[in-house]
Amino acid sequence: MYVNYWTQKLNIPDLLFVISSAAAAQQRFDVVRDGDEVTLPAECFRNMMQTCEETTWLFTGQRNTTETLFENGKFNQAARTKPDRLNVIANCSLVIKKVSVEDVGLYTCRQFDASGNKQGSDSDVYLSVVN
16 A cells, blocks of 8 residues: 655555654644545644634645645635635634545644734644545
8 A cells, every 4th residue: 555645655664654753743644535524633723712813724735835725714715725625613623625635735733823923833734645
């Protein structure tokens, strides 16, 4: 079994190494099947915040371009990923419906305070898709 991670193919031992390395760096590595739904946890979310309006979700895809998917409480309509497949739930986690290979990449959750100052550390989730 092989997993498409960015533009490389990894076998299972390599994949386990990547997962353990990501865990050590306080990052997450999710592998989902093509067409499934995935929830990316917003570990950057601070319980003191009442809403997700101060939460930003960024996406860096296989071409190393970064897009803002969600900020100021709404989805960016110009984002490559179709907003009708995305949802942010009460704890600010990002839900992606009907995952495809176009969704492979790095998702970053970033939290701000009401003044626009970044709060805490970013939360990174590396998403990979298998057939």
